[in-house]
Amino acid sequence: MDSEKAITVTELTKKFGPVTAVEHVSFDVARGEFFGFLGPNGAGKTTLIRMLNTLLRPTSGKAFVSGCDVREEPGEVRRQIGVVPQAMTSDLDLTGYENMDLYGRFYGIQGRQRRERIKLLLDTVGLSARADDLVATYSGGMRRRLEIARVLVHRPSILFLDEPTIGLDPQSRRVVWNFLRKLIEGDSMTIFLTTHYMEEAESLCNRVAIIDAGRIVVMGSPAELKAGLPGNDVISLLVVDSSERLLSALGNMPFVHAVTPEENSLRIHVDNGAMNLPLLIDGVRAAGAEIVSVSVHEQSLEDVFIHYTGKSIREEEARKVSFLVGAGIPQKLGR
Ligand SMILES: Nc1ncnc2c1ncn2[C@@H]1O[C@H](COP(=O)(O)OP(=O)(O)O)[C@@H](O)[C@H]1O
Numbered sequence: 001m002d003s004e005k006a007i008t009v010t011e012l013t014k015k016f017g018p019v020t021a022v023e024h025v026s027f028d029v030a031r032g033e034f035f036g037f038l039g040p041n042g043a044g045k046t047t048l049i050r051m052l053n054t055l056l057r058p059t060s061g062k063a064f065v066s067g068c069d070v071r072e073e074p075g076e077v078r079r080q081i082g083v084v085p086q087a088m089t090s091d092l093d094l095t096g097y098e099n100m101d102l103y104g105r106f107y108g109i110q111g112r113q114r115r116e117r118i119k120l121l122l123d124t125v126g127l128s129a130r131a132d133d134l135v136a137t138y139s140g141g142m143r144r145r146l147e148i149a150r151v152l153v154h155r156p157s158i159l160f161l162d163e164p165t166i167g168l169d170p171q172s173r174r175v176v177w178n179f180l181r182k183l184i185e186g187d188s189m190t191i192f193l194t195t196h197y198m199e200e201a202e203s204l205c206n207r208v209a210i211i212d213a214g215r216i217v218v219m220g221s222p223a224e225l226k227a228g229l230p231g232n233d234v235i236s237l238l239v240v241d242s243s244e245r246l247l248s249a250l251g252n253m254p255f256v257h258a259v260t261p262e263e264n265s266l267r268i269h270v271d272n273g274a275m276n277l278p279l280l281i282d283g284v285r286a287a288g289a290e291i292v293s294v295s296v297h298e299q300s301l302e303d304v305f306i307h308y309t310g311k312s313i314r315e316e317e318a319r320k321v322s323f324l325v326g327a328g329i330p331q332k333l334g335r
């Protein structure tokens with residue numbers, strides 16, 4: 001076992017009857033790293049995180065968290081980690097302080113030390129002034145911040161967060177992001193997070209594993225993953241009729257790296273999109289096509305996902321979210 005590693009996972013697999021939720025997943029997380037699992041709903045993120053948190057037994061494969069085997073030493077793993085599950089779990093009928101206090105008592109942290117840590121943490125998440133208000137009166141973002149602060153009371157060395165900003169408005173999401181960034185700067189904490197928001201993975205994580213249908217599709221820093229794509233910008237082009245002639249004209253432009261037809265538009269990977277857009281438009285018109293709309297954007301992790309899976313996280317989400325209703329699968333169904 002490499003003790004420098006916060007997490008080591010080898011060929012981890014989880015099956016629920018006929019469904020393989022996580023399939024031969026292997027990766028390492030170094031201490032102090034901010035590591036993200038990015039993928040659409042149903043990709044296997046919660047299943048993976050629950051195995052690492054000793055809440056679900058792997059079907060096969062190995063996982064070590066802080067040097068301890070999740071199967072053999074679950075108690076030791078639990079002492080080392082803080083876990084913020086996807087669904088909100090703070091008690092609405094207690095105050096913010098009381099929620100923290102109860103949690104600290106579960107971990108056997110003694111009187112004065114417990115009070116001091118709670119005060120400090122509430123201050124860090126900007127909730128000191130609301131500490132004695134019932135959680136029922138908190139906004140979603142405040143509640144989330146409280147829940148993150150709460151799992152830090154026993155000073156875990158690894159923090160696990162399952163979709164920490166799901167359902168939050170953009171402003172609360174940013175407040176949570178800033179707080180998580182602060183956490184990792186100060187301490188020797190390791191953070192493992194899952195998300196289906198590419199902006200979240202991109203803005204927070206040193207390293208990201210992109211997961212789809214239980215498998216890791218690709219892994220690396222956001223910059224490496226984007227550098228692995230052809231070109232550096234994407235032009236989305238909507239034309240009245242995309243003919244063979246148009247496709248070959250685009251393919252012959254020196255700054256075009258790849259053209260992928262989508263449902264009703266073309267994704268064109270190019271160098272320097274802003275500069276080359278006028279040339280592209282001229283070329284499209286010369287090929288006899290009529291342009292309906294055109295847009296340029298810098299490549300993002302969304303483009304990485306599309307490149308490797310042929311589909312977009314946003315589309316996957318739109319399709320699945322209606323029946324998964326945000327909080328995911330009821331976890332009591334299987335173990
Ligand atoms: N307890 C369970 N029993 C049966 N199937 C499950 C259970 N938990 C998850 N699954 C299935 O495993 C797959 C991955 O689910 P999950 O890990 O919740 O994905 P994510 O968190 O990425 O949305 C899905 O197909 C889901 O239906």
Ligand SMILES: [Mg+2]
Pocket residue numbers: 042045046047086162163328
């Ligand atoms: Mg989930």
